[in-house]
Each structure stands twice: as structure tokens, then as C-alpha cells.
Amino acid sequence: MSNHLVWFRSDLRVLDNPALSTAAKSGQVIGLFLLAPKQWQEHGLAAKKIAFVLRSVDALSQRLAALGIATRIIVADRFADAPQQVLQAAQAVQASKVFWNDEIAIDEQRRDNAVAQALTASGIAVERHQAFTGLPPGSVCKPDGSAYSVFTPFKKRWISIAMEQGINPLPAPTAQGPVVDAATVPDPLNGVDKFLGADFWPGGEERALAQLTQFTAEAVAAYDTDRDLPNLAGTSKLSPHLAAGTLSANQCLEAAQQNNDGKLSGGVSGIDTWISEIIWRDFYNHILAEHPRLAMGRAFKAETDQLPWNHSQEQLQRWQQGETGFPFVDAGMRQLNRTGWMHNRLRMVTAQFLAKHLFLDWRLGEAYFMSQLVDGDFAANNGGWQWSASTGTDAVPYFRIFNPVRQAERFDPEGEFVRQMIPELSDTNAKQALEPWKFGGVGNYPEPMIDLREARDRTLAIWKHARA
Ligand SMILES: Cc1cc2nc3c(=O)[nH]c(=O)nc-3n(C[C@H](O)[C@H](O)[C@H](O)COP(=O)(O)OP(=O)(O)OC[C@H]3O[C@@H](n4cnc5c(N)ncnc54)[C@H](O)[C@@H]3O)c2cc1C
Numbered sequence: 245m246s247n248h249l250v251w252f253r254s255d256l257r258v259l260d261n262p263a264l265s266t267a268a269k270s271g272q273v274i275g276l277f278l279l280a281p282k283q284w285q286e287h288g289l290a291a292k293k294i295a296f297v298l299r300s301v302d303a304l305s306q307r308l309a310a311l312g313i314a315t316r317i318i319v320a321d322r323f324a325d326a327p328q329q330v331l332q333a334a335q336a337v338q339a340s341k342v343f344w345n346d347e348i349a350i351d352e353q354r355r356d357n358a359v360a361q362a363l364t365a366s367g368i369a370v371e372r373h374q375a376f377t378g379l380p381p382g383s384v385c386k387p388d389g390s391a392y393s394v395f396t397p398f399k400k401r402w403i404s405i406a407m408e409q410g411i412n413p414l415p416a417p418t419a420q421g422p423v424v425d426a427a428t429v430p431d432p433l434n435g436v437d438k439f440l441g442a443d444f445w446p447g448g449e450e451r452a453l454a455q456l457t458q459f460t461a462e463a464v465a466a467y468d469t470d471r472d473l474p475n476l477a478g479t480s481k482l483s484p485h486l487a488a489g490t491l492s493a494n495q496c497l498e499a500a501q502q503n504n505d506g507k508l509s510g511g512v513s514g515i516d517t518w519i520s521e522i523i524w525r526d527f528y529n530h531i532l533a534e535h536p537r538l539a540m541g542r543a544f545k546a547e548t549d550q551l552p553w554n555h556s557q558e559q560l561q562r563w564q565q566g567e568t569g570f571p572f573v574d575a576g577m578r579q580l581n582r583t584g585w586m587h588n589r590l591r592m593v594t595a596q597f598l599a600k601h602l603f604l605d606w607r608l609g610e611a612y613f614m615s616q617l618v619d620g621d622f623a624a625n626n627g628g629w630q631w632s633a634s635t636g637t638d639a640v641p642y643f644r645i646f647n648p649v650r651q652a653e654r655f656d657p658e659g660e661f662v663r664q665m666i667p668e669l670s671d672t673n674a675k676q677a678l679e680p681w682k683f684g685g686v687g688n689y690p691e692p693m694i695d696l697r698e699a700r701d702r703t704l705a706i707w708k709h710a711r712a
Contacts, residue, residue, distance in 0.1 A: 303448025
């Protein structure tokens with residue numbers, strides 16, 4: 245039987261892993277992890293995300309060892325080293341074929357193409373699969389074969405294809421032999437402590453599955469009403485797992501469908517809404533695959549690159565530190581800084597505050613989110629930022645500007661979330677927590693850094709002028 249090397253990247257799981265399943269059917273599998281901490285840091289990934297990935301590599305290595313699959317962990321400095329490193333690893337285990345699941349962003353695709361070239365030039369076959377999205381990029385097209393750029397028709401087509409094909413996550417491969425020793429990621433790795441953030445985000449496939457089971461049993465049915473209230477546990481918090489691939493979109497969809505009478509839409513409203521969010525994730529990944537320039541700092545609507553974006557470092561820092569003087573914005577930023585995760589409602593509010601009220605370049609906010617998020621995912625983050633800044637595909641219109649005080653009144657009316665995140669406001673009542681300046685300020689919590697109405701009018705004037 246020939247040896248097959250499986251190179252794991254953002255698919256850190258044994259379940260629903262097409263590269264692993266296919267390799268295991270026709271050969272003796274050896275697993276490979278190529279860790280490139282320097283490159284990840286250069287890409288601006290959060291230390292908490294890197295640590296989550298490293299813990300998840302350890303967890304996967306153990307699950308593979310229990311299936312008789314040995315793993316190799318190689319530390320490479322950067323993507324450019326990958327062709328040489330993967331080739332050497334394949335030769336060292338006398339692999340006849342190397343399998344992997346493709347990644348979507350342009351740098352990763354270039355890396356994979358270079359690796360494939362190096363392997364085939366040395367007589368080693370390559371087999372590439374798709375596993376990051378529910379349906380592979382390029383497979384959801386308009387009747388004329390072109391790509392969608394608006395979510396609603398994309399979703400309609402997506403659901404009709406998925407219902408026709410069925411959502412069928414793959415089982416784990418059968419054991420390849422007796423249990424072997426598991427490889428372990430060195431700690432620290434390039435200055436990153438792999439246990440950073442482990443109290444909030446333990447990592448690994450088994451945790452992801454337990455969390456999915458709990459969410460679909462307890463919370464998904466009420467998702468449509470609870471998901472906008474940041475003081476409730478109304479969302480799944482599965483995003484770090486989906487980003488690292490410790491869980492697949494199809495596993496989420498299957499679990500949702502099972503609780504939804506087999507439906508992907510037209511069932512329980514909460515479940516339908518949650519399924520829609522998983523499809524948004526596919527949508528942004530399909531958009532990124534179709535428009536690689538998005539990974540090069542370009543706006544989807546190219547003309548918006550000409551807007552005179554603000555680059556004030558002082559304003560950026562106040563936003564980053566959660567010191568804007570607007571409690572709902574600051575609560576979101578402090579949640580991010582403390583835990584590495586931010587509730588979706590707050591992501592939209594903080595992003596709009598930066599890109600609309602401060603008129604700061606949305607790319608500054610995008611990069612800061614990436615540097616802090618444990619669930620940092622290029623397509624979802626870029627999509628969310630460009631939606632908020634009105635520069636993206638199917639984005640919020642430029643004249644729609646979330647007022648952070650009105651948002652707080654709707655989604656945190658008692659100020660519970662604000663008090664939880666901002667210690668300076670912990671002793672306030674609901675009204676003081678949401679608008680402390682109206683009560684002469686509270687302790688050393690900052691005064692509002694801008695006048696909301698003036699800032700809004702200025703931004704609208706810039707947009708109108710540019711459009712004229
Ligand atoms: C400015 C901005 C930046 C964002 N950056 C990221 C990011 O880097 N990584 C990331 O995973 N999500 C990002 N999102 C989307 C969304 O905020 C998070 O996916 C969500 O808050 C994660 O929490 P959850 O797992 O509890 O989500 P749930 O509400 O339980 O949703 C389930 C899953 O669906 C996907 N999802 C949900 N909403 C969206 C969405 N709007 N776009 C794409 N996928 C979605 C996520 O994978 C999520 O885990 C961003 C949104 C905005 C507005």
C-alpha cells in the first residue's frame with residue numbers, strides 16, 4: 245500500500261475532511277502541519293488566533309494518533325519555504341501522493357500552486373479538494389454562468405443546489421493501524437504562547453462538536469430574536485472553529501437541518517436565520533475567490549478608493565482602545581481587546597463608527613480587527629468591513645449610518661452589556677450607562693470624542709460630493 249501525505253491547514257478536523265477521507269481510502273496516511281508563525285504575524289493575524297490554531301493542531305494530532313496516523317509538525321518561516329518543506333516531508337515518508345483541501349485567498353493559492361509544481365516535478369502526485377465552504381467557490385452561478393454579487397439571489401441558488409445535492413458531511417476515516425504517538429507543537433512558537441486565550445477558547449474538534457450540539461439543542465431556535473442582544477448567549481460562538489476548520493460549514497448545516505425538519509429555509513425562523521449566516525460566510529468566500537483584488541487592499545466598489553479617507557492616528561487609537569466616549573462602541577472594542585471576539589451587532593456598530601462617523605479608512609479598522617480576532621477570517625472580515633463602510637458588494641447604502649446611542653437603546657436598553665465591559669460605568673443606571681455625558685460624565689470615563697450629528701453630516705457631504 246502506498247504512503248499518502250495529508251497536509252492540514254484551515255481544516256483541522258478528522259470529520260468531514262475530504263482530503264483526509266480520500267487519502268485514507270487508498271493509502272497509509274501520514275499527516276503534515278506546516279506552521280508559518282512569521283508569515284501569519286506578517287499577515288497581521290492575532291496572537292490569540294495563532295494560539296487557537298496551535299492548540300487545535302495538538303488536538304488534531306491526538307485524534308489522528310488514535311486512528312494510527314502519525315503526524316509531522318514542521319516550522320517554516322514563510323509561505324515561500326512551503327514548496328521545499330512539503331517536498332522534503334513527502335520524500336522523507338516516501339509518499340506517492342500529497343492531498344490537501346484548498347484555501348481561498350490569493351497568497352495561499354499562489355503558495356499551493358508552487359507546492360503542487362514542486363511535487364509533480366519530483367514525480368509526486370497531488371490531489372486537491374474543497375472543504376472550507378458549504379459549496380465550493382465558483383459552483384454557485386447565475387443561469388448565464390457569471391458570479392453573483394448580491395446576497396439574496398446567491399442564497400436562493402445556493403439553497404436550491406444544496407437541497408438537490410444534500411448536505412452530507414463525511415465520516416472520520418477508518419483506523420489506519422494501532423495507536424501511535426501524537427506530535428506536539430513546540431511552546432512558545434516564535435514568541436506565541438500556545439495557551440494564550442485558552443480559558444475563553446480551548447480549541448480542537450471535540451470542543452467544536454460539543455459546542456455545536458449544545459447550541460443546536462438550546463439556542464438556535466431563538467436565534468432570530470436573541471442574536472442581536474449582546475448581553476445574551478444568543479449566538480453560537482463557533483466562529484473561531486469555522487475559521488480554523490475544527491468544524492465545517494456542512495457540519496453546522498447538517499445539525500441545523502436535522503432540527504429544522506430537513507429544511508434549509510421555510511422552517512423554524514431562528515434556524516433559518518442561522519443557516520442564512522452560514523451562507524453569508526460562503527458568499528463572502530465566493531466573492532473573495534472571484535475578486536482576488538480584495539486581498540490586495542482594494543475596495544469592491546473601486547471608485548470608493550478615491551474618497552478622501554481620514555488617517556488620524558489619534559482618533560484610530562481612541563477607537564482601538566475603547567475610549568471614544570460612546571459606551572456601546574467602547575463596550576464592543578473592549579470585548580474584542582479582552583476576549584479576542586466581538587458580538588456581531590457590535591462589529592457592525594464599531595465598524596460604522598470608524599468608517600462613517602470618524603470617516604477613518606475602513607482598512608485601518610479591518611487590520612485592527614484581524615490583529616485581535618480569535619476568529620479572524622479574511623473573507624468574512626473584509627466582507628463585514630466593506631459592508632459597513634459602504635464600499636463592498638451588497639453593502640449598506642452610504643447614507644445609512646448607525647447611531648451608536650440609538651443602537652444601544654435598541655440592543656442594550658438596560659446598559660447591561662455596557663456595564664459588564666466598561667468598569668468605569670459599572671455603577672451607573674441604564675440612562676447614565678448609555679449617555680453618561682448627559683449626567684455630567686461618570687468618573688474618568690472619557691467625554692464623547694465627536695459630535696455625532698456634525699460627524700454624520702460631514703461624512704454625508706463627502707459622499708454626496710464624490711458621487712456628484
Ligand atoms: C466588521 C465585521 C468584521 C467581521 N469579521 C469577521 C471575521 O474576521 N471572522 C468571522 O468569522 N466573522 C466575522 N464577521 C461576521 C460575524 O460578526 C461573526 O461571524 C460572528 O459574530 C461570529 O459569532 P458566532 O460564531 O456566534 O456567529 P453566529 O451568529 O452563531 O453565526 C454562525 C457562523 O456563521 C458565520 N457568520 C455569521 N455572520 C456572518 C457574517 N455576517 N459574515 C460572514 N460569516 C458570518 C460565522 O462563521 C459564524 O460563526 C465580521 C462582521 C463584521 C460586521
